[in-house]
Amino acid sequence: MTHIDAGAELDPVHPTPIPAPAPRPVGLTAAEVAERVARGEVNDVPVRSSRSMADIVRANVFTRFNAIIGVLWLIMMFVAPFQDSLFGYVILANTGIGIIQELRAKKTLDSLAVIGEARPTVRRDGVAAEVGTSEIVLGDLIEIGPGDKIVVDGECVEADGLEIDESLLTGEADPVVKQPGDQVMSGSFVVAGGGAFTATKVGREAYAAQLAEEASRFTLVHSELRTGISTILKYVTWMMIPAAIGLAITQLVVKNDDFKDSIARAVGGIVPMVPEGLVLLTSVAFAIGVIRLGRKQCLVQELPAIEGLARVDTVCLDKTGTLTEGGMDVTELRPLNGSDESYVRKVLGALGESDPRPNASLQAIIDAYPDGEGWRCVESLPFSSARKYSGASFSEGDGASSTWLLGAPDVLLPSEDPALAETEHLNEQGLRVLLLARADKDLDDPRVQDGARPAALVVLEQRLRPDAADTLRYFEEQDVRAKVISGDNAVSVGAVAAKLGLPGASATVDARRLPTEKEEMARALDEGTVFGRVTPQQKRDMVGALQSHGHTVAMTGDGVNDVLALKDADIGVAMGSGSEATRAVAQIVLLNNSFATLPSVVAEGRRVIGNITRVATLFLVKTVYSVLLAVMVVCSQVEYPFLPRHLTLLSTLTIGVPAFFLALAPNKERARPHFVRRVMRYSIPGGVVAAVATFATYLIARHHYTGEGALDAETSAATLTLFLIAMWVLAIIARPYTWWRVGLVAAMGLGFVIVLVVPWLQEFFALKLVGTTMPWTAVGIAVVASASLELVWRWVDRRFPA
Template identity: 70%
Template sequence: MGTSTSAPGLTSGEVAERVARGEVNDVPVRSSRSTREIVRANVLTRFNAIIGTLFVVILVVGPIQDGLFGFIIVANTGIGIVQELRAKRTLDNLAVIGEARPRVRRDGSSRPVANSQLVLGDLVELGSGEKITVDGEVAEAEGLEVDESLLTGEADPVLKHPGDPVLSGSFVVAGNGAFTATRVGAAAYAARLAEEASRFTLVRSELRSGIDTILRYITYLLIPTALGLILSQLYVENQDMAEAVRRMVAGIVPMVPEGLVLLTSVAFAIGVVRLGRRQCLVQELPAIEGLARVDTVCLDKTGTLTEGGMDVERVVPLDGADTAFVRQALGAFGSSEPKPNASLQAVVDAYPAPADWRVAGTAPFSSARKWSGAELVGPDGEQATWLLGAPDVLLPPGDPALEQADALGARGLRVLLLGRTKNPLADPDPGLGLEPQALVVLRQRVRPDAADTLAYFGRQQVAAKVISGDNAVSVGAVAASLGLPRAEDPVDARTLPEPAADPEGLADRVEQHSVFGRVTPQQKRDMVGALQSRGHHVAMTGDGVNDVLALKDADIGVAMGSGSEATRAVAQIVLLDNRFATLPLVVAEGRRVIGNIERVANLFLVKTVYSVLLALAVIICRVPYPFLPRHSTVLSGLTIGIPAFFLALAPNNERARPGFVRRVLRFAVPAGVIAGAAAFAEYLVARADHATGKVADTSATTLTLFLVALWVLAIIARPYTWWRVLLVAAMGAGFGLVLVVPWLKHFFELDLAGWHDPWTGVGIALVAGLLLEISWRFVKLRG
């Protein structure tokens, strides 16, 4: 199946010379944005520019308490920078843990090195599942098959021989070998792609694109409204230019939902830090969001429900084969593979290699053909081909050994067939005429947390599908022991319809069943596509190269940290501690982020809507704007800014749904109109009372708007918990202090005069509150 040569690799002196010449793989692996990019992204924003300009204007006309909004923006921006830097530090540390460490041959011995320490001319060893990180030329090959689909889009693996080129970005699916590095660093074919693939990116997501859409609409509204407000205030306050400027600024500042973008970044960053503490590497930011939207999780049994290791439970000789002879053959077979998979490793552990057997050739395990092979020369000098693989693949239908294998598999055991044939491995079908020798019964180590994790998904209405290359009956037994619904009716994937011939039939079968066995890598991909065609949001977990195609196509790919480098390269989330039980934490974190950002987005946009409405009303009625900037600061801080930070970080288990923008606007627009109308109605009532002055009119209007905005907060905070009730009460108490503490009243220029206007404002706020309740219930009914 291949040829090999043996080479000692570079010497230490040759490596040092190449490092000195700069011939080293020095492409920086970045898991996050640089510090400079983080600072720039948080500081240089459109809304910071608007708020900053208005802050400078207020500093010129004074007083300082009208410029408090500027200090809040500085604090918010600082919080955003600090949180993202924390996330960067977490990700950078985790990326080092999860980084590939290729094995190189130097001074005649094999050793792992950091990817950045590879030099030109290094002899890099390859095994199944390993990612090729630099370009090179094959020097040794034993059945070496390389998947170049990440580069070419072609899914079929390519058989490599000595002298063939290999490119960075590809990975080994079968066999082993070694290659000489011919291009390293920036010169490597996929260097730029590799850097981008490993970077912590703020790529497009429904949440971010929805917020961007909202901000774009606000910008369109803000510019003409602000211009109209400037002109109107200059007209009505023509005797006092400074007062006109202050009231104009007070009208523009609350239109800007500056904290919405900040809280989105902070919520994601804190989510990354929380998951990082659980040894979960989030390679793309929207992966948290995406997993929150998942309604179907496809699980590979091996490495997910079961641990990677296996143990040989027993060997069952067939057709009168000698047990001692079979065990010797298994020992020799195990020694034929330098990088055994989990099944063969169990054989290696159980049966040492006999001294009087010799290996003449090998065919490494391939998930496509379901067997591995070795040409062995026994102690009598006779050479034969031995195959170890799936009984239902190697044996013809109806063979008596199949019934034994199925009976053992039904108990959750993994069963392999060891057979012998005279056909050489190079034959197109070496298994023709195979003589069964023994069934090798392996016991899989079920993860202790798998049952609880599957139960969690069941409670969260997330369908779990176990998709495995193993025998369907065996997989079904393992899944049933863990309590997976419908596991007692497993499907052999060889009976599934072809997606090209019957896509609807395939989708029906995949939707209706929970366990699938004998699934090929291409079928895994087809099954993910079939589920997506029915509108499902699919997550795929796996740890082997046979999972890569499906991981790439799934909405969210989740790889185990101990899995192959190829799976870690294409997955958005890597569970570095290999704990399947971490997955519910990722789902919960995603739901917390998405649900809470939608919740606080309502708060910010209600403020924007009522601010625009108030500005338009002021322009039309040609009256002074009812508030100064300091009043807007109090209103925004107590009804939006402070509570939004608490609400954004609270637990939230509701599954994310599409239609973020539509749902937010459906509540925020009517609620903002109600709040703005209530405030302006009170303002007109107060102005009509000639016994009170401008300060009293503003104070009564501020009271009314605060009560309505607090009612909005009380609606958004539902369902109530003790801390949410306390939060709403604390914000109300905070405003009460501003109204009664003398120095706060003076600082914020708030002074309620008499009883008529304040109580009228309370009455208007109660009516507005009832309208808010009706609006909220209508939105809730519409879903």
């Protein structure tokens, strides 16, 4: 709150005290700024919008499985023909693709981060100008207002009703009133009033700098998808080690075969155990998702947000700035209790002039009633979302003084006041109504609104977003419940929501009557759809209550009153034109301010999760059957049936190529939890069936073929069985069928046929079907195995639904 010092200077005409004007700080000079830059006293904490190029290359190249494959590749280059080392070149190509896609995503993210970067207002040489956060120097004078984030530590120099929320740092929910001389901490944000502070700590010395540096904006933490894949890879590693050791010993010692051939077959058994392409495709899917959303001016500040929003089942919407556009228009002024309309206009004009940083409602009043001349503001109370009103005391042109409040009628007036009935009628039409009331108490009285006398109703019309109705309809179709949570009057908010076609909009709830206990609040939230008169702390509590009932909650907003809820929600979505504080805590920023972009984000997340689940099943079926084949070979004391070239061919046709297309395909399936369980319940039976059928074919072929070249014939028969089963797995994973999915499966089958019929390809891959009996036996075993696999997977679907 701002008080005018009752200083000694008097106006010669009016006896009202006029404060002696205090010298306004001018900030640093250009020379002082240059001097501090030269000394390194700059806010040089790097804003990491994504991983560095070195980090991207390191993460894609130096992996556990790349190390395993790399060693095996080097061995094969010395002991086997070129064909048996093809898998190494595939890994090189995969790694290159991963690096290129992540670099493309980095370029997109970095360019968007520059657009969405905060630009504080710094006063230098008496002139205020916006600068980049990294351009602030020690001693800079930084101006702040509602919604601004404190970017460096400092000492308050000017305060005009300045209230700062430090809850993100201290956990204290109540805003802190700041006066000149008080400390301000980086990471906090302004909720009311305005002022300026001098930067006392910049760069890595600032309070929040270490946290900001450790928490890279675009991170892969808290992702069920990435965590699930890491868990799977950990299990795979422990399965691989004993199987690989046993296989190597069997091939090198027990069989006592040709050394180079034994090594080749041992490596051929180890390589397919590694799901090397799974991590790559996950990274590529995320990267391409970022690029696609970037083209729509959607800044994804944390990559898991793409995945997270796809899992959301409840989206909480702030009305102003989300369902409605930021601007408003005054449509009517209704004087009350015989108030003179021209006088009321002057009061409104003076109130507009008293606030240097007006919100959307006050800006509409300023546009409609600019005449506040002759009135001098003696004391002001900026608007606060918690109070729901603002106020000012004036010395009027004729020497009289008065105190006025402007805010929510149902907050400023007692429930029996007749003016509320008129307000309710206007709210039912979706109009926003503010009450102008004359107060009898001082502004610094915490109960200043008690006994306030209503003078006029100011009727404002909000501009509906043209895309809001379609977006709400999309969420309804996708079974995502929308909850409108607003600080405005509940009836007014409900009317706006009803205009947009939101189901249940007529069931409005005044949040002041909501229970405070979490369980009871959660039940009320499950039943209601539109909630009005919600305080910032209540928004946060409501998000927590919904989460306590197992809901995955997204919160949208653009004002400082949304910050706490945005931070606690599973996914926070901020508008690009919103306050700096909201953009800082949100995981997704809609830079084009278009609510209609949200369906694209949801669709992108569903594409990533659904498709990675599909391709993970493909990769892990291969891992399971490879480990089991190795175990059966060790137990049976026979040669391993495949060379690396055989499994390179099978992996390319049944996993590598199709997985790439399936991972990037459209997918609108709603994301479901328990990624690991859902993948393994298909991979384990699929791998077991494939391993048993393939080994059965191999053993039958060993009895059928005798003499020189028998091993090649046995390998070809086993390869045919394994390929047909793997193709059936691919056909199941590709469902539901579309023309391109059918074409993809058919093309992979055609590729294998070409290898079998073209002589030089037969020789290159060492594949030649001998006779007719064994090949048809291999086909028959594959058909029985595929039918069994179909039945098993259908039983799994019924017995263990996802």
